[in-house]
Amino acid sequence: MIWIYLIITLLGNAPPRVFDVPNDGGNALRVEWQLPPDSLGKVDSMLILRKTLPEGKVDTVAKAFTNHPEFVDEGVNYKKAYRYSILYFIGPVQIQSKWSSPAKPIASWIDTRKIPLFILMILYTTILLVYIFTARKGRELYLRPIAGLEAVDEAVGRATEMGRPIVYIPGLSTISDVATIAALNILAHITKKAGEYETKIIVPVRNPVVYTIAREVVKEAYYTIGRPDLFDPGQVYFATDSQFGYAAHVSALMAREKSATNFFMGMFWAESLILAETGASTGAIQVAGTDAVTQLPFFVVTCDYTLIGEELYAASAYLSKEPLLTASIKGQDQMKLLIMVAMILLSLLSVFGVNITLGLF
Amino acid sequence: MLQRRIPLVIVFITGVLMSIQYFIPHPVSQSAYNIALTWFRGVASMAYAIAVISFVRHHSRRLKQPQNSFYSAVALAAFLFMCIVGFGFGIGEGTIFAKMYLNVQVPLQATTFSLLAFYMASAAYRAFRVKGLEATLLLITAFIVMFGVTTIGNYIPFIPKLTEWLMAVPNLASKRGILIGVGLGMISTSLKIILGIERNWLGG
Numbered sequence: 001m002i003w004i005y006l007i008i009t010l011l012g013n014a015p016p017r018v019f020d021v022p023n024d025g026g027n028a029l030r031v032e033w034q035l036p037p038d039s040l041g042k043v044d045s046m047l048i049l050r051k052t053l054p055e056g057k058v059d060t061v062a063k064a065f066t067n068h069p070e071f072v073d074e075g076v077n078y079k080k081a082y083r084y085s086i087l088y089f090i091g092p093v094q095i096q097s098k099w100s101s102p103a104k105p106i107a108s109w110i111d112t113r114k115i116p117l118f119i120l121m122i123l124y125t126t127i128l129l130v131y132i133f134t135a136r137k138g139r140e141l142y143l144r145p146i147a148g149l150e151a152v153d154e155a156v157g158r159a160t161e162m163g164r165p166i167v168y169i170p171g172l173s174t175i176s177d178v179a180t181i182a183a184l185n186i187l188a189h190i191t192k193k194a195g196e197y198e199t200k201i202i203v204p205v206r207n208p209v210v211y212t213i214a215r216e217v218v219k220e221a222y223y224t225i226g227r228p229d230l231f232d233p234g235q236v237y238f239a240t241d242s243q244f245g246y247a248a249h250v251s252a253l254m255a256r257e258k259s260a261t262n263f264f265m266g267m268f269w270a271e272s273l274i275l276a277e278t279g280a281s282t283g284a285i286q287v288a289g290t291d292a293v294t295q296l297p298f299f300v301v302t303c304d305y306t307l308i309g310e311e312l313y314a315a316s317a318y319l320s321k322e323p324l325l326t327a328s329i330k331g332q333d334q335m336k337l338l339i340m341v342a343m344i345l346l347s348l349l350s351v352f353g354v355n356i357t358l359g360l361f
Numbered sequence: 362m363l364q365r366r367i368p369l370v371i372v373f374i375t376g377v378l379m380s381i382q383y384f385i386p387h388p389v390s391q392s393a394y395n396i397a398l399t400w401f402r403g404v405a406s407m408a409y410a411i412a413v414i415s416f417v418r419h420h421s422r423r424l425k426q427p428q429n430s431f432y433s434a435v436a437l438a439a440f441l442f443m444c445i446v447g448f449g450f451g452i453g454e455g456t457i458f459a460k461m462y463l464n465v466q467v468p469l470q471a472t473t474f475s476l477l478a479f480y481m482a483s484a485a486y487r488a489f490r491v492k493g494l495e496a497t498l499l500l501i502t503a504f505i506v507m508f509g510v511t512t513i514g515n516y517i518p519f520i521p522k523l524t525e526w527l528m529a530v531p532n533l534a535s536k537r538g539i540l541i542g543v544g545l546g547m548i549s550t551s552l553k554i555i556l557g558i559e560r561n562w563l564g565g
Contacts, residue, residue: 025386107387114384178547185561208412209405237419238412244473277480291543293536301488309539313546324558332549
């Protein structure tokens with residue numbers, strides 16, 4: 001009985017300590033409590049009680065266990081203050097600790113964990129802007145040839161010579177995916193090129209939002225080259241939003257229309273091989289571009305040319321030859337160089353036992 | 362002129378605001394993000410309506426083409442049937458809509474997906490043809506990796522370790538290289554769009 005009395009006294013007099021969780025929107029408080037050393041195994045369970053101020057409403061927020069003397073309450077509001085207490089169950093006895101002093105969660109305006117990322121973003125933006133301003137001054141910038149993009153003219157030309165259409169797939173992802181935006185940028189270039197030769201381009205789309213944008217992109221591209229008459233509302237259409245339904249539709253389209261050229265640009269998943277292999281079996285020239293690392297091998301095997309990862313994003317600049325767009329590619333290369341140097345230096349330091357993560361990991 | 366300038370201004374303002382929002386955990390910033398998401402959902406739902414019209418128009422036009430009419434007739438009939446049973450009798454568990462989905466669409470999708478096995482075999486054949494040094498290296502590596510994940514491979518002393526090394530070192534290194542490039546490319550593309558340098562999404 002003495003030890004129960006001791007525990008009651010010790011627990012009852014020790015209110016939990018409450019701390020704000022940093023770098024959040026003021027929606028979490030960390031509650032810590034200390035158990036007397038000899039109480040381990042004697043306390044069966046605990047309930048964490050929360051009193052909301054100024055109303056004074058008491059809620060049970062969680063059931064805690066003795067070996068985890070810490071709890072993060074994520075159900076709080078930064079506009080209110082809170083007090084916490086622990087209700088201990090020791091056999092048939094219930095003991096409640098004192099209420100903690102009031103604590104108010106702080107809503108942070110800056111997430112300090114993201115500062116290194118922010119600095120990197122500013123650095124990268126600065127590098128890009130420097131190159132863009134350099135290009136504005138008229139300095140010519142060299143871009144290494146990319147086989148897949150050099151082949152675009154050849155691919156469009158082939159379709160023109162054969163009198164067959166071009167099929168353009170802007171990926172299967174949503175417009176939130178940057179790869180889809182890159183694919184739509186490339187679509188504008190290819191439509192212009194196809195329009196100059198009066199070659200038909202068919203764009204079946206999987207996502208409704210992407211469909212509305214792709215339609216406008218194609219329409220505007222024809223306007224830009226002064227051939228609005230070439231735009232056929234039926235050439236860009238919504239096929240289906242089912243992944244394999246779309247794959248089946250596009251496969252049938254390529255087989256029936258006997259397209260001379262197929263472009264697969266953007267984000268793809270398991271359907272990539274179905275699409276590209278069907279296209280290859282029809283004898284079409286195929287150019288693919290994706291940032292989906294898992295789908296790249298399938299495209300490399302089945303397509304004549306493949307834009308790997310970042311080449312997809314560089315395509316628009318490369319095809320347009322616009323100095324401002326080209327400059328951004330140069331900036332990107334410089335950033336890559338910087339990352340490579342940092343990786344080598346940090347790897348070397350790591351070999352010598354100095355581990356610096358720059359707070360990024 | 363305004364038709365092009367207004368979208369560019371909207372993109373610049375929202376692009377900058379949403380970039381800053383990522384670094385601010387405050388509820389004010391989070392509610393701005395939620396508003397943007399709600400707007401996106403609203404726009405997407407309208408886009409669905411437009412997409413359905415596009416689907417019906419596309420297949421209606423193709424009904425006049427003899428080589429496509431059968432397929433388009435099936436697509437339109439299936440669409441109309443699902444609309445009628447969906448709106449008429451609901452889409453919950455046990456309804457005709459749910460039964461059609463589970464017993465027709467799901468097996469059809471699974472069938473298309475399973476075709477991948479055959480496509481993979483033909484793609485693998487093409488990839489592993491020994492045409493040069495690179496193709497030979499690819500063939501050897503693929504052989505080791507495939508062998509390493511089989512039961513027999515596990516009995517050969519060095520094969521599982523070599524497979525593990527191939528996947529964890531050269532394969533992962535090249536993957537990471539691509540991913541770093543992709544990350545930078547994404548930021549670069551986003552920045553070009555926010556600054557209005559890239560305008561091809563507006564048609565050029």
